Amino acid sequence: MGASAVLDYDARLMLLVKHGDGGSFALLLNKYRGPVIHFLYRMVQNQAVAEELAQEVFLRVYRGRGNYEPSAKFTTWLFRIATNLAINSLRDGKVEKNHEQIDGPAGDRPALQVPDRRPSAEQLLVYRVKLQEVREAISELPEKQRAAVLMHKYEEMEYSQIASVLRCSESAVKSLLFRAYESLRARLAHMDDKGAR
Amino acid sequence: MNCPIENTESAGLLLDYCRRKLAPDTTAFLERHMSSCARCRAFRDGQIALWRSLDEWESMPVSDGFDRRLYSRLHGPDAGNFSEKPRVRWWSWLFDAPLSASAFTRPAVPLALAGVMILAGYLVNDRADGPVQIAPRDAVEVEQVETVLEDLDMLRLLSSRFGDAVHGSFQDAAIEARS
Numbered sequence: 114m115g116a117s118a119v120l121d122y123d124a125r126l127m128l129l130v131k132h133g134d135g136g137s138f139a140l141l142l143n144k145y146r147g148p149v150i151h152f153l154y155r156m157v158q159n160q161a162v163a164e165e166l167a168q169e170v171f172l173r174v175y176r177g178r179g180n181y182e183p184s185a186k187f188t189t190w191l192f193r194i195a196t197n198l199a200i201n202s203l204r205d206g207k208v209e210k211n212h213e214q215i216d217g218p219a220g221d222r223p224a225l226q227v228p229d230r231r232p233s234a235e236q237l238l239v240y241r242v243k244l245q246e247v248r249e250a251i252s253e254l255p256e257k258q259r260a261a262v263l264m265h266k267y268e269e270m271e272y273s274q275i276a277s278v279l280r281c282s283e284s285a286v287k288s289l290l291f292r293a294y295e296s297l298r299a300r301l302a303h304m305d306d307k308g309a310r
Numbered sequence: 311m312n313c314p315i316e317n318t319e320s321a322g323l324l325l326d327y328c329r330r331k332l333a334p335d336t337t338a339f340l341e342r343h344m345s346s347c348a349r350c351r352a353f354r355d356g357q358i359a360l361w362r363s364l365d366e367w368e369s370m371p372v373s374d375g376f377d378r379r380l381y382s383r384l385h386g387p388d389a390g391n392f393s394e395k396p397r398v399r400w401w402s403w404l405f406d407a408p409l410s411a412s413a414f415t416r417p418a419v420p421l422a423l424a425g426v427m428i429l430a431g432y433l434v435n436d437r438a439d440g441p442v443q444i445a446p447r448d449a450v451e452v453e454q455v456e457t458v459l460e461d462l463d464m465l466r467l468l469s470s471r472f473g474d475a476v477h478g479s480f481q482d483a484a485i486e487a488r489s
């Protein structure tokens with residue numbers, strides 16, 4: 114069996130993109146648009162900047178198609194581009210920290226998803242406070258720890274894949290995650306006592 | 311055992327335990343340890359509570375114009391030759407699922423290959439004996455050429471995925487049909 118048979122499905126789609134197949138690009142875009150934007154949004158905490166960075170991610174995927182070599186999982190390559198763009202954007206200071214307050218004007222934010230259909234004013238307030246605390250706690254993590262936590266928690270990536278995205282060893286990833294979660298646990302420990310879901 | 315929390319390498323095990331990603335025997339092993347280790351129990355409880363808190367942060371919906379903006383940039387001056395609309399080939403459903411070593415045991419693949427063989431045979435016969443004309447000859451030939459070219463596309467893809475064994479016999483048949 115040829116080497117291509119062991120490639121993941123996305124890498125095979127990307128090889129078709131490399132050979133000019135726009136349909137395969139559309140499939141990849143459809144599959145990863147959401148995860149990439151959500152990851153970037155949690156990294157930079159600004160919807161407009163996250164979408165602009167996501168545009169750049171997919172433009173780079175498309176423009177880099179000629180040089181694409183399926184040496185790693187497609188998602189590793191994709192999230193490496195996204196992570197580098199997010200970190201550069203944060204370093205450039207283009208993103209105003211916590212620019213979007215959750216209790217600010219609605220804008221293009223989604224409606225708050227509170228478990229009860231008709232939350233009381235108090236529940237809504239508690240929810241908003243908790244959400245704001247989570248966002249602040251994540252934004253206070255150093256960039257690499259933040260990226261590692263977001264990939265581990267929300268994208269459910271394996272250590273090896275996160276290591277490949279961040280170009281470090283698996284044990285370095287475990288160390289990053291361990292320290293990051295330790296900070297978050299300390300920072301958010303009181304939230305679980307409030308209980309008010 | 312040494313407490314896994316004491317080094318970050320084995321603390322990864324505790325994280326995996328909290329995500330329920332460990333094998334049953336490792337899970338049982340850790341649970342035995344935790345029954346007598348307050349530190350690991352505290353880590354587990356704290357981590358599960360933390361993830362519950364992080365779950366509060368749901369993702370944002372993607373704005374409506376995202377794809378439109380992207381494609382307008384892709385179609386800009388440096389876009390090159392690129393078609394936005396998916397070109398759906400009639401055989402693309404064969405490859406919708408990830409391939410596995412057992413791909414050839416699925417009945418659809420051999421059936422489709424048999425279909426291509428029959429089509430190729432038909433086209434060879436067609437040229438020798440002359441078909442029943444239900445459309446102008448030129449139009450039929452254009453359609454046949456398109457079909458054969460599409461079949462060749464599929465054969466190329468198949469041969470790149472399944473190796474040379476398939477390549478030889480089917481490629482010859484299709485080339486014969488085209489000539």
Ligand SMILES: [Zn+2]
Pocket residue numbers: 312313314315343344347348349350351
């Ligand atoms: Zn322990």
